[in-house]
Amino acid sequence: MDVPANDSMGLTVIPSELPGVCGQLTVHYTNLVDVIKNTANAALSTTAMGSDLVSGNARVAFGNHVVNFTSQAGDGATHLFNGAQALIPVSQDYADTDGSGGAVVTLPGESCRAHE
Numbered sequence: 001m002d003v004p005a006n007d008s009m010g011l012t013v014i015p016s017e018l019p020g021v022c023g024q025l026t027v028h029y030t031n032l033v034d035v036i037k038n039t040a041n042a043a044l045s046t047t048a049m050g051s052d053l054v055s056g057n058a059r060v061a062f063g064n065h066v067v068n069f070t071s072q073a074g075d076g077a078t079h080l081f082n083g084a085q086a087l088i089p090v091s092q093d094y095a096d097t098d099g100s101g102g103a104v105v106t107l108p109g110e111s112c113r114a115h116e
Contacts, residue, residue: 015094025084032077
């Protein structure tokens with residue numbers, strides 16, 4: 001379906017869910033950083049450095065792949081981290097201003113502020 005350029009899409013933001021979104025972004029960031037580290041460690045592993053031609057070529061090919069993967073995944077990790085950090089003050093502002101409904105803004109046992 002083509003959407004004409006002059007049409008706009010609505011965005012619904014539920015402020016009480018922002019801390020949960022922040023927590024999810026932080027979890028995904030942590031997991032992605034772990035994957036990047038593990039991949040880099042595997043590429044640099046001395047056990048991957050066989051003396052035969054096939055092992056050597058495989059190590060070089062995997063090493064070249066890791067460079068591209070790390071670059072792109074690193075950018076993704078940065079976006080996840082920045083997104084989580086951007087939600088901290090917004091979530092805090094909401095928590096400070098929404099007292100009328102007795103809302104609980106943070107999830108049980110979770111807080112984005114722990115990552116500041």
